[in-house]
Amino acid sequence: MAINxxxxxxxxxxxxxxxxxxxxxxxxxxxxxxxEATDGTMAWDMVQKKPYGLIVSDWNMEPxxxxxxxxxxxxxxxxxxxxxxxxxxxxKTENIIAAKQAxxxxxxxxxxxxxxxxxxxxxxxxxx
Amino acid sequence: xxxxxxxxxxxxxxxKIAQFIAEAKLxxxxxxxxxxxxxxxxxxxxxAIELTEVVRHTEEATNTIMDKAEAIMLMAGELADSNAGxxxxxHAVGILEACSFQDITGQRIKxxxxxxxxxxxxxxxxxxxxxxxxxxxxxxxxxDTGKRRADEDLLNGPQLGxxxxxxxxxxKLFSSN
Numbered sequence: 001m002a003i004n005x006x007x008x009x010x011x012x013x014x015x016x017x018x019x020x021x022x023x024x025x026x027x028x029x030x031x032x033x034x035x036e037a038t039d040g041t042m043a044w045d046m047v048q049k050k051p052y053g054l055i056v057s058d059w060n061m062e063p064x065x066x067x068x069x070x071x072x073x074x075x076x077x078x079x080x081x082x083x084x085x086x087x088x089x090x091x092k093t094e095n096i097i098a099a100k101q102a103x104x105x106x107x108x109x110x111x112x113x114x115x116x117x118x119x120x121x122x123x124x125x126x127x128x
Numbered sequence: 129x130x131x132x133x134x135x136x137x138x139x140x141x142x143x144k145i146a147q148f149i150a151e152a153k154l155x156x157x158x159x160x161x162x163x164x165x166x167x168x169x170x171x172x173x174x175x176a177i178e179l180t181e182v183v184r185h186t187e188e189a190t191n192t193i194m195d196k197a198e199a200i201m202l203m204a205g206e207l208a209d210s211n212a213g214x215x216x217x218x219h220a221v222g223i224l225e226a227c228s229f230q231d232i233t234g235q236r237i238k239x240x241x242x243x244x245x246x247x248x249x250x251x252x253x254x255x256x257x258x259x260x261x262x263x264x265x266x267x268x269x270x271x272d273t274g275k276r277r278a279d280e281d282l283l284n285g286p287q288l289g290x291x292x293x294x295x296x297x298x299x300k301l302f303s304s305n
Contacts, residue, residue, distance in 0.1 A: 013231075015230065015231040016191075017187060017191065018231045020194055024194070024197075025221070028201075060285065068278065089231070089285060090282065090283065091292060095282050108298075109298050112228070113222075113225045
């Protein structure tokens, strides 16, 4: 899958600091078409209204978690192929297995750096 | 000598138990009271408020640091010396990455606050069970033991250092069957 740096990206996190960091790192990698949501409910609403090329989501949010959001994305025919990268502090084996079984495209453990984010984007879209 | 207690001995034992319960009640009520003897707020509710302030202050400080890092990133792109600009930009990205500590510490503090809340609820219920009085300011809600979300069991927050897997560990697990 070739990467289009102009594609709309949705980043989801309940910490505004993290949204700003992820946005900043994506900007550094050349991605500037970025929207933000602060939980799964808001993100799900946005995904149904706009054709995103990538979702980068936290797990632990309320009222809807990133995991519940991922499952919704994967069960909807319009979004089930949408690349979805989980960026979370939840790093237990059962979390990674559950996310993988739910269809996550890749998994990043917080704290992370720009290089890790780039590697995971390349794992999903190919080198850029 | 008989093992059976006399009425007097039984009475003494019951009095000791009653005294113990009365003292325990005073200790437990003291935990729930809004102020200690010196007039300072040192109860559990106040500890949660203090922690909320810690989160707020670190968020403010983190935003200030990120403002500066982003300003440096912009300036780095405008430098005539492109090598120096790239190096400066790289350091600024490093500062931005390091700011994710605010998320991790925030999640840890949230876990501590949740534990404090549960302790306060249980202490309050214990005081009521022992027949003690609590000030109106101390609320005793019912203890919620039910699950709120389908993935509740998977929400553990950041792992402690010795248990925390590296990104390489996660990648290995993710790529395995």
